[in-house]
Amino acid sequence: MTTVFLTHNRVQLALHVLRNDNGDGNGNGRTLLLLHGLGEHSPSEVPEWAAAWPGPVAALDFTGHGASLSPAGGGYSAEILLADADCALAHLGDVTVVGRGLGAYVALLLAGARPRNVRGAVLCDGPGLWGGPSGPTSSSFVTLPDHTGERPDPYALIELARDLRPRDYAALFARLAVEQSGIDDPIAVAAVVRPPWLTAVVEEMGVVEATLADALVTYSV
Amino acid sequence: MTDVVHFPGAQAPERNYRVSVSGVGIAVHEWGDEAADPLFLVHGGLDFARTYDEFAPRFAAAGWRVVSWDQRGHGDSEHAALYGWDADIRDAIGVMSHITNLPAPVIGHSKGGALMIQLADAHPFRFSHLINFDGLPSKRPMSDAPEHERSRMMASDLAGWLDHRRTTATASRKPDTLDGLAARRARMNPRLPMEWLRYLVTAGGRHDPDGWRWKLDPSMRFGGFGPWRPEWTATRMPGLGMPFLGVLAGQAEPMGWGTQPAHLDQFLPRGGRLEVMHDAGHFVHIEQPQAVADLVFDFLDGGR
Numbered sequence: 177m178t179t180v181f182l183t184h185n186r187v188q189l190a191l192h193v194l195r196n197d198n199g200d201g202n203g204n205g206r207t208l209l210l211l212h213g214l215g216e217h218s219p220s221e222v223p224e225w226a227a228a229w230p231g232p233v234a235a236l237d238f239t240g241h242g243a244s245l246s247p248a249g250g251g252y253s254a255e256i257l258l259a260d261a262d263c264a265l266a267h268l269g270d271v272t273v274v275g276r277g278l279g280a281y282v283a284l285l286l287a288g289a290r291p292r293n294v295r296g297a298v299l300c301d302g303p304g305l306w307g308g309p310s311g312p313t314s315s316s317f318v319t320l321p322d323h324t325g326e327r328p329d330p331y332a333l334i335e336l337a338r339d340l341r342p343r344d345y346a347a348l349f350a351r352l353a354v355e356q357s358g359i360d361d362p363i364a365v366a367a368v369v370r371p372p373w374l375t376a377v378v379e380e381m382g383v384v385e386a387t388l389a390d391a392l393v394t395y396s397v
Numbered sequence: 398m399t400d401v402v403h404f405p406g407a408q409a410p411e412r413n414y415r416v417s418v419s420g421v422g423i424a425v426h427e428w429g430d431e432a433a434d435p436l437f438l439v440h441g442g443l444d445f446a447r448t449y450d451e452f453a454p455r456f457a458a459a460g461w462r463v464v465s466w467d468q469r470g471h472g473d474s475e476h477a478a479l480y481g482w483d484a485d486i487r488d489a490i491g492v493m494s495h496i497t498n499l500p501a502p503v504i505g506h507s508k509g510g511a512l513m514i515q516l517a518d519a520h521p522f523r524f525s526h527l528i529n530f531d532g533l534p535s536k537r538p539m540s541d542a543p544e545h546e547r548s549r550m551m552a553s554d555l556a557g558w559l560d561h562r563r564t565t566a567t568a569s570r571k572p573d574t575l576d577g578l579a580a581r582r583a584r585m586n587p588r589l590p591m592e593w594l595r596y597l598v599t600a601g602g603r604h605d606p607d608g609w610r611w612k613l614d615p616s617m618r619f620g621g622f623g624p625w626r627p628e629w630t631a632t633r634m635p636g637l638g639m640p641f642l643g644v645l646a647g648q649a650e651p652m653g654w655g656t657q658p659a660h661l662d663q664f665l666p667r668g669g670r671l672e673v674m675h676d677a678g679h680f681v682h683i684e685q686p687q688a689v690a691d692l693v694f695d696f697l698d699g700g701r
Contacts, residue, residue, distance in 0.1 A: 184562065184565075184566065185478060187479075239478070245478070247478030248420030248421050248478070249418065249419045249420055249469065249488075250483070250484050251469075251480050251481035253623065256481075258559070259562040262562065263563065266563055289552075289555040290556075311629065315515060315518065315519045317483065317487050317516075318487075319418065319487045319490055319491055320419055321419065322419055335481070335483060339624075340623075352548060352552055355548065356552065
């Protein structure tokens with residue numbers, strides 16, 4: 177594994193290249209990008225389920241997680257993590273992305289925001305899959321003492337566990353991916369658990385339900 | 398060219414210092430007697446506390462300790478790695494609790510007004526009165542757009558925002574002359590006098606060797622996207638228990654929100670007042686400071 181540090185605004189993001197070729201030393205297919213769940217970090221080696229992927233495998237630590245910077249004062253949102261993932265995209269070129277939990281939601285956002293560069297997104301169960309409410313709620317605010325550098329960042333755990341995920345907002349990203357990716361079935365839902373935002377995604381035309389293994393076979397072509 | 402620009406009635410704050418909120422340095426500015434009762438002023442998005450340099454002294458002269466602060470990334474506050482609505486509210490709590498945890502009047506303009514509606518809902522004990530200057534929520538234009546148009550707007554916003562984020566690590570604000578920076582601001586604030594905008598440059602900008610540039614973090618930009626719908630903020634209003642005064646601009650301009658009084662009637666708190674300044678734009682308190690200050694004085698006295 178080698179680690180590349182990317183700069184997103186003032187945050188150094190760790191992008192781990194778990195495997196730089198297609199596994200047997202021949203050629204370089206499209207990169208498989210792994211996005212971890214809330215409070216997790218990237219694996220240090222290629223997961224078994226990704227071993228057959230015919231190309232490089234990379235994994236990104238989101239802001240405040242793993243080997244990425246944990247900045248002062250919080251201010252996390254799924255949209256900021258989308259921009260984290262987009263920095264990885266700028267470095268890697270076209271990717272197929274697999275996200276766990278919170279990473280699945282970010283994978284959806286990335287597929288909708290960069291539909292020409294995401295060649296398939298697989299949404300899997302994992303920490304942070306539910307997210308917060310789909311509309312306004314009573315709010316509470318907890319101010320933590322300066323804990324700069326602590327990872328995972330407690331503000332990330334607080335803010336990203338309750339980020340708003342309206343059904344129609346999530347569905348809009350799915351629609352953007354379907355309409356503009358130019359590929360069939362650009363989003364595959366492998367998650368067993370279906371929070372409201374994910375139910376809305378599954379209901380969109382062109383979104384498929386598949387196992388992780390089947391989705392990877394489909395997107396590897 | 399001199400760096401000193403005067404504007405009638407404008408006074409720099411008497412005390413300036415920083416408060417650390419979770420490690421982010423927030424610049425606080427105060428006018429008036431430090432021992433007097435506090436009154437908080439909250440600025441709008443892409444703005445800074447010293448946009449109150451003309452308005453705040455009126456309240457200091459009336460016996461208040463006027464406290465304002467630059468939101469993170471704005472004015473003299475630290476540029477943070479991350480920005481967000483909840484983070485802005487936590488920063489506000491950090492500054493307010495540094496001054497007092499007792500109820501005090503709070504005036505918010507534009508985004509600062511909307512932030513304070515949420516804080517008033519979450520921390521009502523901090524508010525003796527809530528006053529909002531043209532920061533009352535209404536539907537954003539996208540809400541009523543046809544589905545295909547909404548997708549197109551969203552795709553364009555998303556790509557533009559992500560392209561911007563890819564450049565923020567090395568971005569800096571464009572330098573200009575003092576007059577040039579004031580003229581650029583005038584495009585967003587066409588109703589404000591040029592002499593006021595020139596004054597603002599000297600308060601919210603810095604004079605580098607290659608020219609003047611706004612202190613605002615270059616990673617920030619106008620507009621954006623996200624899951625929150627501005628009209629949802631309205632749902633926090635009917636339950637507010639403190640006296641409420643809203644002052645709405647009657648004239649549309651680029652930074653305004655286009656809020657219509659008729660949209661707000663059902664959301665006003667019990668006993669809440671809504672005043673429309675028909676001849677004023679988004680910066681009601683800068684265009685008509687005496688009239689707006691009189692409204693607030695009347696409201697505060699009436700609420701005591």
